[in-house]
Structures are given as structure tokens and as C-alpha cells.
Amino acid sequence: xxxxxxxxxxxxxxxxxxxxxxxxxxxxxxxxxxxxxxxxxxxxxxxxxxxxxx
Amino acid sequence: xxxxxxxxxxxxxxxxxxxxxxxxxxxxxxxxxxxxxxxxxxxxxxxxxxxxxxxxxxxxxxxxxxxxxxxxxxxxxxxxxxxxxxxxxxxxxxxxxxxxxxxxxxxxxxxxxxxxxxxxxxxxxxxxxxxxxxxxxxxxxxxxxxxxxxxxxxxxxxxxxxxxxxxxxxxxxxxxxxxxxxxxxxxxxxxxxxxxxxxxxxxxxxxxxxxxxxxxxxxxxxxxxxxxxxxxxxxxxxxxxxxxxxxxxxxxxxxxxxxxxxxxxxxxxxxxxxxxxxxxxxxxxxxxxxxxxxxxxxxxxxxxxxxxxxxxxxxxxxxxxxxxxxxxxxxxxxxxxxxxxxxxxxxxxxxxxxxxxxxxxxxxxxxxxxxxxxxxxxxxxxxxxxxxxxxxxxxxxxxxxxxxxxxxxxxxxxxxxxxxxxxxxxxxxxxxxxxxxxxxxxxxxxxxxxxxxxxxxxxxxxxxxxxxxxxxxxxxxxxxxxxxxxxxxxxxxxxxxxxxxxxxxxxxxxxxxxxxxxxxxxxxxxxxxxxxxxxxxxxxxxxxxxxxxxxxxxxxxxxxxxxxxxxxxxxxxxxxxxxxxxxxxxxxxxxxxxxxxxxxxxxxxxxxxxxxxxxxxxxxxxxxxxxxxxxxxxxxxxxxxxxxxxxxxxxxxxxxxxxxxxxxxxxxxxxxxxxxxxxxxxxxxxxxxxxxxxxxxxxxxxxxxxxxxxxxxxxxxxxxxxxxxxxxxxxxxxxxxxxxxxxxxxxxxxxxxxxxxxxxxxxxxxxxxxx
Numbered sequence: 001x002x003x004x005x006x007x008x009x010x011x012x013x014x015x016x017x018x019x020x021x022x023x024x025x026x027x028x029x030x031x032x033x034x035x036x037x038x039x040x041x042x043x044x045x046x047x048x049x050x051x052x053x054x
Numbered sequence: 055x056x057x058x059x060x061x062x063x064x065x066x067x068x069x070x071x072x073x074x075x076x077x078x079x080x081x082x083x084x085x086x087x088x089x090x091x092x093x094x095x096x097x098x099x100x101x102x103x104x105x106x107x108x109x110x111x112x113x114x115x116x117x118x119x120x121x122x123x124x125x126x127x128x129x130x131x132x133x134x135x136x137x138x139x140x141x142x143x144x145x146x147x148x149x150x151x152x153x154x155x156x157x158x159x160x161x162x163x164x165x166x167x168x169x170x171x172x173x174x175x176x177x178x179x180x181x182x183x184x185x186x187x188x189x190x191x192x193x194x195x196x197x198x199x200x201x202x203x204x205x206x207x208x209x210x211x212x213x214x215x216x217x218x219x220x221x222x223x224x225x226x227x228x229x230x231x232x233x234x235x236x237x238x239x240x241x242x243x244x245x246x247x248x249x250x251x252x253x254x255x256x257x258x259x260x261x262x263x264x265x266x267x268x269x270x271x272x273x274x275x276x277x278x279x280x281x282x283x284x285x286x287x288x289x290x291x292x293x294x295x296x297x298x299x300x301x302x303x304x305x306x307x308x309x310x311x312x313x314x315x316x317x318x319x320x321x322x323x324x325x326x327x328x329x330x331x332x333x334x335x336x337x338x339x340x341x342x343x344x345x346x347x348x349x350x351x352x353x354x355x356x357x358x359x360x361x362x363x364x365x366x367x368x369x370x371x372x373x374x375x376x377x378x379x380x381x382x383x384x385x386x387x388x389x390x391x392x393x394x395x396x397x398x399x400x401x402x403x404x405x406x407x408x409x410x411x412x413x414x415x416x417x418x419x420x421x422x423x424x425x426x427x428x429x430x431x432x433x434x435x436x437x438x439x440x441x442x443x444x445x446x447x448x449x450x451x452x453x454x455x456x457x458x459x460x461x462x463x464x465x466x467x468x469x470x471x472x473x474x475x476x477x478x479x480x481x482x483x484x485x486x487x488x489x490x491x492x493x494x495x496x497x498x499x500x501x502x503x504x505x506x507x508x509x510x511x512x513x514x515x516x517x518x519x520x521x522x523x524x525x526x527x528x529x530x531x532x533x534x535x536x537x538x539x540x541x542x543x544x545x546x547x548x549x550x551x552x553x554x555x556x557x558x559x560x561x562x563x564x565x566x567x568x569x570x571x572x573x574x575x576x577x578x579x580x581x582x583x584x585x586x587x588x589x590x591x592x593x594x595x596x597x598x599x600x601x602x603x604x605x606x607x608x609x610x611x612x613x614x615x616x617x618x619x620x621x622x623x624x625x626x627x628x629x630x631x632x633x634x635x636x637x638x639x640x641x642x643x644x645x646x647x648x649x650x651x652x653x654x655x656x657x658x659x660x661x662x663x664x665x666x667x668x669x670x671x672x673x674x675x676x677x678x679x680x681x682x683x684x685x686x687x688x689x690x691x692x693x694x695x696x697x698x699x700x701x702x703x704x705x706x707x708x709x710x711x712x713x714x715x716x717x718x719x720x721x722x723x724x725x726x727x728x729x730x731x732x733x734x735x736x737x738x739x740x741x742x743x744x745x746x747x748x749x750x751x752x753x754x755x756x757x758x759x760x761x762x763x764x765x766x767x768x769x770x771x772x773x774x775x776x777x778x779x780x781x782x783x784x785x786x787x788x789x790x791x792x793x794x795x796x797x798x799x800x801x802x803x804x805x806x807x808x809x810x811x812x813x814x815x816x817x818x819x820x821x822x823x824x825x
Contacts, residue, residue, distance in 0.1 A: 004239055008226070008246045015222050015250055022214050026207055 067288035067563065125169035126543065127176060129190040130201065143183055143190075150174060150182050165190065180729035200790055213316045216258040220309035223247045223254075227306035236412045237299075244296045247305035254309045255289050258316060281315060281446050284469030291462060294650055302463065307785070311470060314793050321797065343415045345410045353398045353405055354440040363393045369579045373397040373557060386582035398554050401580055412421055433506055433754075436483045437761050444768065453775040464778050471785035472768060480756045484800045490751040491804045497735055504732030507715040508750035511699045513691055514645050515684075515710075516665060516744075518656035520703030521720060522670070522740075523632040527561040530631045535609075535624035543626035546572050550583050550594045558616060559583075582616075588618040593621050600624070614662075632658075634669070639727070641740035642670045648747060651696075655684045655710075684710040701743060702731070716742055760796045767792045 059082035069080040081087040147156035152173025265278030295301030371383040456465030531541040551559035575585040582595015600619040654675035656663035663677030700714035711717035719731035
């Protein structure tokens with residue numbers, strides 16, 4: 001049971017680390033358009049061209 | 055992609071060519087060609103490969119700066135939560151001195167305002183909107199996008215914090231539910247829960263508290279107040295218990311509640327945004343060129359007449375089908391009246407303006423329609439009203455039960471267990487989803503309330519020109535009167551008409567390059583064209599126009615014929631007719647298969663309408679109707695208890711579109727009709743009417759199920775919570791389950807949504823090799 005005194009604070013810290021990571025991803029625009037990436041797999045990579053953003 | 059413009063898919067009149075994707079492509083106009091070249095030069099050709107629909111036709115629009123003396127604009131509204139907020143803004147704007155018009159669109163959260171610049175200013179109006187707790191910025195596309203992105207990111211961030219917090223707190227709470235922890239371990243769990251619930255309450259629940267503060271400030275209790283009270287009270291009590299180290303904590307219930315509510319709100323916003331995006335081009339506001347009565351203006355061929363007026367100089371013909379429903383062009387000479395919205399076809403005209411802006415005939419028709427349309431979705435409005443009353447009941451019940459039992463947790467349980475969101479949220483989600491599903495099929499739902507009427511439709515009234523027909527003339531029969539074959543006659547006609555923009559000319563222009571060449575074609579407005587072919591004078595046009603060349607024709611033909619003649623004699627008579635839209639017969643049959651009565655109301659001559667009705671097997675057909683006649687016709691049907699859907703096109707339909715219980719308009723039609731109709735067929739396909747009907751039935755069934763569920767749930771859960779049989783965490787679970795049930799039900803498919811996939815893949819299968 002003593003391990004709880006370490007694990008619970010660690011899990012609390014982890015929550016905030018995860019939250020920060022998500023915030024970084026959000027600010028980098030990763031979630032701005034959830035539809036285009038699905039279409040991207042239809043565009044061949046070697047051309048390196050993507051449809052213009054909406 | 056065999057025929058039509060490579061960029062926008064329009065018919066090719068005078069094609070231009072450019073190399074895209076390693077092959078030469080045809081374009082309908084220089085604008086499309088320029089866009090394609092720009093795309094190619096920027097290295098973005100992949101657009102053409104991945105798109106699943108043709109692009110919109112580009113338009114050269116003037117850039118509109120905001121001058122100091124502007125008197126109307128579109129405003130983007132911020133911080134909108136529900137329909138009531140929009141009503142509030144509309145009312146607030148309407149109250150301001152000097153405001154002549156204020157209307158708010160729920161789908162796009164945008165307001166249209168017009169005002170008297172002598173009395174008030176844009177800054178004062180935005181100030182007035184701020185005064186009621188909202189904000190507004192004048193519409194500029196780029197600003198709009200940045201703003202939306204900011205709001206969307208903030209909403210997602212809140213949702214994530216709540217979801218992750220709820221998950222983690224649940225982990226700490228779970229041991230306490232299943233096992234007796236030691237008091238010290240339990241206290242550790244409580245502190246951990248408190249720490250994680252803190253950002254959930256302070257940050258994620260921010261919108262609820264802000265909403266509650268606004269509602270209390272305005273003394274109008276909405277949906278946010280009980281939620282905010284429940285969360286605040288539950289958190290305060292739990293935090294107090296943690297600090298004391300004794301009593302119950304409900305951090306898991308609170309964070310779970312926050313997550314579910316924010317999730318529902320996020321999904322609703324996403325659905326609305328999707329519907330709103332497609333609406334953008336329709337609502338982008340352009341200031342009209344200012345004209346004053348008495349001013350003389352030049353109207354170039356192919357240009358729309360900007361105001362009502364009288365022709366001073368020039369002779370031409372005008373396409374007034376927008377206002378009259380008549381596809382045949384009308385000759386215009388000095389002294390004739392021209393109507394704003396008609397298209398000048400042949401020669402430039404000098405016009406003296408007689409009526410401008412709101413006084414024009416077109417604007418009058420639009421106003422009529424506006425008045426007819428001032429209605430709201432009844433079922434949803436009723437549900438929202440009930441939800442508002444319910445929140446009061448919940449507040450009173452919570453206070454009474456808490457005081458009576460002397461246990462504050464009973465009050466929290468009542469506040470949390472009540473689920474007005476099932477009533478207030480589920481209906482908008484279904485409605486916005488319905489508009490999203492329809493939009494992906496090229497159908498724009500302009501008034502969500504139309505879905506309710508659509509479900510009950512018994513009769514469908516169809517307009518003719520531009521609806522069942524394309525509004526373009528085509529050659530339906532060739533009668534040769536001389537020695538030449540029909541094909542040669544058509545080639546000859548084509549070469550004579552090649553340079554003309556007249557609709558009659560267009561009927562002959564779809565034959566590629568003509569092998570016959572002619573010299574010096576001359577226009578005779580209202581008559582036809584004369585040219586020299588092989589040294590002989592050849593005329594194409596009306597009977598009266600050709601007669602001086604070669605005498606009386608050998609047979610009698612009616613007015614819908616065009617003649618070809620030389621000095622030697624008559625060559626051919628072409629029967630012209632408004633071309634039937636593809637799939638029109640199938641469409642009428644599909645409507646009948648749905649058990650609907652089909653009516654044809656045509657503004658065209660009676661025989662034309664009757665012939666069309668016979669072709670399509672429509673029993674009820676009336677021709678030669680004015681807009682007023684059509685209006686009366688629909689009113690008569692309604693008086694007999696019928697629910698009428700009207701499918702129309704053009705400005706002249708606007709009043710009757712407003713009169714009908716549900717109105718459909720083809721996007722190819724007039725601007726006003728586009729904005730006034732309930733449903734706009736952007737894809738110009740009649741079959742979409744039937745698809746819309748199916749989606750509407752399904753959507754209304756889901757709305758009804760949700761409302762019944764929400765009422766039943768609240769009727770059962772509230773007394774149980776008030777009686778103390780449900781504790782706060784059970785209340786949150788029940789409320790969450792109820793919200794999820796309603797949400798999942800609202801998200802059930804409204805129809806086959808995989809149509810676009812098929813089109814994407816079929817497009818890919820072309821796969822040109824050019825790498």
C-alpha cells in the first residue's frame with residue numbers, strides 16, 4: 001500500500017504532462033482539420049503536392 | 055469529365071485550353087482558365103485529383119472597403135450558445151435608434167444590420183451588442199477564419215481537460231467504491247482528485263459559469279444556471295469534505311458531468327460549423343453600386359440590369375425569365391421598360407433609372423417573401439420553451455428538497471440529475487446534422503424548421519421554367535422545307551448564330567465547329583440574323599423576318615419555331631423548346647411513389663405547360679400563371695388541408711415559395727429565391743428533393759424520440775432525486791447516461807452518407823501517368 005504514496009502523486013504529475021503535450025499539439029494546428037488527412041492518403045506522396053487548404 | 059469546363063463543370067460555349075495534369079483541358083471562361091493556371095503554377099494540381107465535386111465558378115468581385123458612411127453590414131457574432139442568445143441580439147439591435155433592419159442567422163451566427171448613418175454608427179451598434187454580453191466583428195473572411203479557429207481550439211482544449219480529468223479522477227474514486235481503503239489512503243485519493251478536478255472546474259467549466267452569470271444578470275434563467283450551480287456547489291462541498299478529512303466527495307461525478315456536457319456542446323458546434331461553411335458564399339455581403347433615380351446608365355450585353363428603368367437609346371432584347379418565368383427573350387427599344395435583374399442579351403443599352411434598391415420590382419417580390427417566412431421551427435421552439443420552464447422547476451425543487459431533508463447533497467442530486475440538455479441540445483444536433491448530410495449531397499437547408507413540414511408534405515407543386523426544364527432552349531425538331539438535309543441546315547444555322555449570345559442562338563451552338571463559313575453576320579433585334587454564305591443572302595429568325603427574302607412559307611408553324619431561308623426559298627423550320635432537365639420524368643415518378651400529389655404551375659403559355667404535363671404524367675397542370683396566381687393556387691391547396699411543398703426557381707417564385715409549407719429552389723435561380731427558399735438545390739438535381747424528404751422524415755423521427763426520452767427521463771428522475779433515493783454520483787451517472795443516449799440517438803445515420811467515397815474513387819481510377 002505504501003507504493004500508493006509514490007504512484008498517486010506520479011499519476012497526478014503525468015496528468016499535467018499529458019495535458020501539456022495535448023496543448024502543444026493543439027496549438028500546432030494538429031486538430032484544426034480532421035478531414036483532410038483522411039484524403040491525404042489518396043494523394044501520392046512522391047508529388048509532395050497537397051490540395052489547397054479550405 | 056468528358057464534357058464541360060474542367061474547373062467548374064459548366065457547359066463550354068467558347069472553350070479555352072490549358073495544360074493541367076499533363077493533358078490539355080477545356081475551360082468555359084477566362085476566369086476558370088486563370089484559376090486553373092494559378093493552381094497549376096503554384097504546384098497544387100493535386101486539387102483536381104482529390105476533389106470530389108467540381109469547383110464553384112470563380113467570380114470577379116470588387117473588393118469592398120468599409121467607408122465611413124456605410125449603412126449596412128454583416129456581423130459575426132461571438133459567444134453564442136443557443137437560439138435565445140440570437141433572439142436577444144436581434145431584439146437589442148432592433149431597439150437601437152436609427153436601425154432599419156436587423157436579422158440573425160443561427161446556422162452561421164451572423165447578423166445582417168442596416169441603419170441610418172445620420173443617427174447611429176457601426177461602432178455604436180457593436181457597443182450595443184457588447185452591452186448584452188456578446189461581441190461582434192464586421193464580416194471579413196480572413197478575420198472570420200482566425201476567430202473560428204481560436205474558438206474551436208479553446209473548445210477542444212476544454213473538452214480534453216475535462217475528459218482526461220474525468221478519466222483520472224474515476225481511477226482515484228474507483229477503489230473507494232469497491233473496497234475499504236485505509237483512512238490515510240482514502241485521504242490521499244481525495245487530495246489527488248481535488249487537484250485534478252480543479253482545472254476541470256476552473257478552466258473547462260468556464261463557459262457554464264460565464265453563461266450562468268449572463269443569465270442571472272439578465273434575469274432570464276437558461277440552461278447554464280442549474281449546471282453551473284450544481285458543479286459549483288458539488289465542488290465546494292467536496293473540497294470542504296477533503297479539507298476536513300471527513301464526509302463524501304463527488305469529484306468523479308463533477309468532472310464526468312463537465313466532460314459529457316462539453317462533449318455534447320462540442321459536437322453540436324462541429325455540426326453547425328460544417329453547415330455554416332457551406333453557407334458562406336451565399337451570405338458574403340457585397341455593397342450594391344449606388345444609383346439614383348433619373349440617372350442614365352449603360353448596360354453592356356450579357357450584363358444584369360441593376361435597377362428598374364426605361365430604355366433611352368439602343369435596341370436589344372432582355373432575358374426576363376428571372377422575373378416572369380418566361381424563357382423567351384423580350385425585345386427592348388427606346389421607350390421600353392426594363393426590370394432590374396433581367397439580363398441584356400444583344401447590344402448595349404442606355405437606360406434611365408426609374409426605381410432603385412428597395413423600390414425595384416425584384417426587391418418588392420423579395421420583401422413579400424421575407425414577410426411570409428417569419429416563422430420558426432415549432433417542435434424545437436416548444437421543446438426549448440419547456441426546457442426553460444424545466445430549469446426553474448429544477449431550481450425550486452432542489453432548494454425545497456434540500457431544505458426539507460436538511461441534506462445539501464439532495465439539492466446537488468436534483469440539480470445534477472435534471473437533464474434539460476436532452477430537450478435543448480438533442481434537437482439542434484439532429485437538425486444541424488440533417489443540414490450537414492444534405493449539404494454533402496449538394497442540398498442547402500436554409501431553414502431548419504422546414505424539416506418538420508417536409509415530413510407531413512402531401513402535395514408537391516412544381517414550377518416549369520428552370521425547374522423541370524433547364525431554362526435553355528434546344529432544337530427539338532427540324533422540318534426541312536428545301537433541298538438541304540436537316541444536318542446541313544443545322545450546320546448552316548450554327549454558323550450564322552455562332553457569334554450571337556442570344557438564347558435562341560445557344561440552341562444551335564452545341565454542335566462543335568461548323569463546316570460552313572459565313573461572312574458579315576448582322577443582328578436584327580427581335581428578328582434574327584442575316585449573313586452571306588457562298589455569295590447568297592441567308593437569314594435565320596422569325597417568320598416575319600425571313601418572309602421579305604422569299605415570300606410565304608409552305609406550311610403554318612406556331613411561334614416556337616425559328617426559320618432558315620435564302621433568296622431562293624425556305625430551307626428549314628426548327629422547333630425550339632425549353633429543354634427538359636435530365637431525370638425530370640424519374641423525379642415525378644419518384645414523388646408519386648412516395649404517395650404525393652404532383653402539380654405543375656407554369657408561368658409559360660398554357661399549351662406548353664399542358665404538353666409538358668402529358669410527357670411527365672402530371673395530372674394537375676395549370677399554365678399562364680402570374681406569381682399571384684401561383685400564390686393563390688398554393689393557398690387554395692392549403693385551405694383544403696394539404697401540406698404543400700413548392701419547387702421553384704427565379705425571383706417570381708419568391709412569394710409562393712414563402713407561402714408553401716416547404717420551398718425548394720434550384721441554385722441556378724435568382725439570388726433572392728436562393729436566400730428565401732427553405733431548401734436550395736445547389737446541385738441543380740431534382741432527385742435531391744426526394745432525398746431531402748427521406749432525410750427530413752428520419753431526422754424528425756429522431757428529434758421526436760429524443761424529446762419523448764428527455765421528458766420521460768426528467769419525469770422519473772427528478773422525483774427520485776428529490777426524495778433522496780438517488781445520490782449525487784448516481785444522479786451524475788443517470789444524467790450522463792441520459793445525455794449519451796440522446797446524443798447517440800441524435801448521431802444515428804440519417805441516410806446513406808457514403809456517396810462521396812464512390813465519387814472519390816471513381817475519380818482516382820482515371821489515374822493519368824505523368825510523374
